[in-house]
Amino acid sequence: MTPDSRVKVAVALDPPEEGWPSMDLVGHQLRAELTQNDPHRSRFDICWIEPHLKRWISCPFGADSRLGRAAWRADRLWGRHWQAVRLARRILKREAAAGRPLEVLHVADHTYAQVALAADPDMAVVCHLHDLNAFQPLLDPQRDPRPFWYRALVRRIVKGLRRAERVVCISGATRRQAIETGLVSADRLVVAHLGPKPSVVAEPKPALLERVRRDLGMERGGPWLLHVGSNVPRKRLDLVLESLAAARREWPEARLIKVGDRLTPAQMERAGRLGVADAVIQTGALSEERLSAVYRLADLTLLPSDAEGFGLPIVEALAAGCAVVASDLEAIREVGGDQVLRVPPGDADAWRVWTCRALRDERSGNPALGTQREQLRAARRAWAARFGWDQHVAAVTRAWLEALEAARRRSRRR
Missing domain, CATH: 3.40.50.2000 (Glycogen Phosphorylase B;)
Structure with missing residues (x-):
C-alpha cells in the first residue's frame, strides 16, 4: 500500500x-x-x-x-x-x-x-x-x-x-x-x-520490589489492602475505609495503600471517625513499574464501585496475580469472571465480612493453602492474559x- x-x-x-x-x-x-x-x-x-x-x-x-x-x-x-x-x-x-x-x-x-x-x-x-x-x-x-x-x-x-x-x-x-x-x-x-498496561504485566525486578516495599513501609505489619483509582463518589471509598477498619480489628497492623487521587477532606474525616486515618498510605499517581510492584506486594485489591464501564484495576491486579474483591456489577462479571470475589454493591456489612475472609485466605500459614494460593495466582494471570x-x-x-x-x-x- x-x-x-x-x-x-x-x-x-x-x-x-x-x-x-x-x-x-x-x-x-x-x-x-x-x-x-x-x-x-x-x-x-x-x-x-x-x-x-x-x-x-x-x-x-x-x-x-x-x-x-x-x-x-x-x-x-x-x-x-x-x-x-x-x-x-x-x-x-x-x-x-x-x-x-x-x-x-x-x-x-x-x-x-x-x-x-x-x-x-x-x-x-x-x-x-x-x-x-x-x-x-x-x-x-x-x-x-x-x-x-x-x-x-x-x-x-x-x-x-x-x-x-x-x-x-x-x-x-x-x-x-x-x-x-x-x-x-x-x-x-x-x-x-x-488491556492491562504492558509494564504491569511484566514481572518487576527484585531490586524494585524491595525498594517499593521499603519506601511504603511494607517490610513489616500488614495485611495490605490496595485501592487504585479516583476519589469520586461512585468509587465508594467509604466502603474501602469500612473494610480497612474491619481488617484492623483482626489485624491491628493492617494498612491501605491508596494509589491515584488523594482522599477528599470528607473522606479523611470519615477515616478519622473509623480510627484508620493513620493506616492509609496515599501515594498519588505511580509510575507503571512501581504500580506493578505494588500490585504484587498487596494482599488484596478492593474495587467497591457503584458503577464501572470496565474496571481496569481488576485486570491489572489479576495480571499481577493479586486477589480482588469487587462489586457485583455486570462489567466486573464480564472482566473478572470467576477470578474475582464479588460483593453486593453498597452493602457495607458484606464488604467488611468478605474483605476479612479473603485476607484470612491470603494470610493463612497452612502449607496446603499456600500451594492453592500459587495455583490461584497462576489462574488469575491466565485469565488476565485474554485482555490485550x-x-x-x-x-x-x-x-x-x-x-x-x-x-x-x-x-x-x-
Whole structure:
C-alpha cells in the first residue's frame, strides 16, 4: 500500500489535564500500537489531535480552595465544549488545505464526543464509549439532577456521539446499557476490551520490589489492602475505609495503600471517625513499574464501585496475580469472571465480612493453602492474559474501515 492510498485518520486524544488514567491509557496504547506496528503503519496515516485545558478562570485561585475547584470545573467545561472543538476544526481544515484531507475522525473519550461536530458531513466518525456516567443527567435526572445549561451541554455530547458511524464500547456491559437507554443504535456499537498496561504485566525486578516495599513501609505489619483509582463518589471509598477498619480489628497492623487521587477532606474525616486515618498510605499517581510492584506486594485489591464501564484495576491486579474483591456489577462479571470475589454493591456489612475472609485466605500459614494460593495466582494471570491491546487496536481499526465505508455509502445516497 502506497503512502497516498493509506486511510487518513485524525485521533483526538484526551487532554492530560483531565487526569483520567483509563482515557489517557487508551490514547497512549493507540499511539504505541499504531506507530510501532508495521501493518497498521502501512494501512493508516495518523494525525494526532492533542488538546490541552488552559486555566483561564481558575488561574488566580488556589487549586485546593473551594473557589479554585469551582473555577477549574468552569475551565474544564470551556475546554471541552469550545477549545477542543475549535482545535479539531482548525486541524481538519489545515490538513484539507494542504491537500491531505482526513477521512476518519476518532474521538478517544466520549466526554469529548462533541469534537465530532467539527467533522465535515462526508467524514467518517468513530468514538470510544467508556461508560454512561456522563449521560446520567439526561438518562436519570432524579438521581443526577443538574441545571438546564448543564443538561444542554450533555445533549451536545450526545449529538456528537450519535454523529459517529461506529462507537467503540470498552465492554459488552457498556454496549448493552447504551442500547437499553437508547443512547446509540445497536448497529453502530462494537466492543473492544481494554488491556492491562504492558509494564504491569511484566514481572518487576527484585531490586524494585524491595525498594517499593521499603519506601511504603511494607517490610513489616500488614495485611495490605490496595485501592487504585479516583476519589469520586461512585468509587465508594467509604466502603474501602469500612473494610480497612474491619481488617484492623483482626489485624491491628493492617494498612491501605491508596494509589491515584488523594482522599477528599470528607473522606479523611470519615477515616478519622473509623480510627484508620493513620493506616492509609496515599501515594498519588505511580509510575507503571512501581504500580506493578505494588500490585504484587498487596494482599488484596478492593474495587467497591457503584458503577464501572470496565474496571481496569481488576485486570491489572489479576495480571499481577493479586486477589480482588469487587462489586457485583455486570462489567466486573464480564472482566473478572470467576477470578474475582464479588460483593453486593453498597452493602457495607458484606464488604467488611468478605474483605476479612479473603485476607484470612491470603494470610493463612497452612502449607496446603499456600500451594492453592500459587495455583490461584497462576489462574488469575491466565485469565488476565485474554485482555490485550493488540486485540483492542485491531477492533478499533476495523471500526475505522467500517465507519469509512458507511460514510461513503451515505455520501453516495445524497
